[in-house]
Amino acid sequence: MCCSGFLKIMMFVFNGGIFLAGAAIMGVGIWVKVDSNSLFGLLENVKNVPPELSQLVYVSYLLIGVGAVLLIIGFLGCCGAMRESRCMLLTFFCIVLIIFLVEVAGAVVLLVFRNVAEDLLKTLETDVRDSIRKDYGDQEGLTSLWNTTMEQFKCCGYNNYTDFNGSPFNLKDGKNLYPTMCCNSTNTNTCSENMATMSEVEGCFQKLLDWIESNATIIAGVALGIVALEIAAMVVSMVLYKNIGSKA
Numbered sequence: 592m593c594c595s596g597f598l599k600i601m602m603f604v605f606n607g608g609i610f611l612a613g614a615a616i617m618g619v620g621i622w623v624k625v626d627s628n629s630l631f632g633l634l635e636n637v638k639n640v641p642p643e644l645s646q647l648v649y650v651s652y653l654l655i656g657v658g659a660v661l662l663i664i665g666f667l668g669c670c671g672a673m674r675e676s677r678c679m680l681l682t683f684f685c686i687v688l689i690i691f692l693v694e695v696a697g698a699v700v701l702l703v704f705r706n707v708a709e710d711l712l713k714t715l716e717t718d719v720r721d722s723i724r725k726d727y728g729d730q731e732g733l734t735s736l737w738n739t740t741m742e743q744f745k746c747c748g749y750n751n752y753t754d755f756n757g758s759p760f761n762l763k764d765g766k767n768l769y770p771t772m773c774c775n776s777t778n779t780n781t782c783s784e785n786m787a788t789m790s791e792v793e794g795c796f797q798k799l800l801d802w803i804e805s806n807a808t809i810i811a812g813v814a815l816g817i818v819a820l821e822i823a824a825m826v827v828s829m830v831l832y833k834n835i836g837s838k839a
Contacts, residue, residue: 598831599672605824606668612817613661620654660690661817668824672831680832684825691821694814716796719749728760738770744802746795747773754794 664686671679726733741747748754752773755761761768773792 598827598834601827602668602672602824602831605820605827606665606672608820609661609668609817609824610665612813612820613658613663613665615658615813616654616661617658620651620656620658657690657693660686664690668828671828675831675835677832677835680828680835684828684832687821687825687828691818691825694818694821697814716749720754723748723754724756724758727755727758728763729758734760738772740795741770741772744795744798745772745793746798747792748794749796750794752792 664683667679667686668683670676671683722733723737727737728734747770752769755769755773760770
């Protein structure tokens with residue numbers, strides 16, 4: 592009886608962790624979906640985008656789906672332990688096992704993507720620069736999206752300020768202007784060419800690589816924690832399943 596009660600408490604701990612992790616993952620997925628002013632929104636304005644990068648737009652749906660499933664199995668595990676239902680515990684074990692296998696596959700994909708992300712993004716360089724030089728300062732949607740991106744990531748252009756050379760904004764009134772985000776000075780409403788300040792502002796390409804790297808590490812850490820909880824939960828659920836069966 593004491594052992595059974597301890598196992599139930601363990602199920603609550605494990606499934607409580609899974610439930611909270613699911614809520615966190617779903618929250619991140621919803622945030623990614625709602626946050627339309629991200630660098631990925633720029634892909635819609637660039638031709639010849641590699642299919643691999645286009646798929647990143649759907650990452651929010653994946654996160655929401657995984658989070659929702661984790662919420663369900665967390666609830667299911669608690670109910671199965673409290674009600675001592677073998678059917679619920681077996682269902683819980685099967686669902687967690689499937690999620691575990693999917694997460695392992697996802698981790699492999701993430702590791703592979705981290706290695707090829709730079710090469711994929713480099714293939715966009717020419718098309719992104721052409722898009723900037725053709726439409727920045729003329730097309731309101733693209734201009735606003737680039738401005739928001741540069742403000743959020745504290746960057747300038749794809750590689751640097753020279754990406755804006757020849758753009759409608761740059762040639763406006765013959766003043767050779769650049770976006771204010773490309774200047775280190777925050778006390779000016781305009782930004783003309785000044786090598787001493789603009790050359791120091793990092794391009795958004797490198798900023799995006801840094802963002803992918805830092806977030807991939809965070810996601811990997813969270814995933815390892817979830818995997819540990821899932822393995823423990825599967826072990827405990829099977830022990831409870833066996834104990835309930837022996838009572839019958």
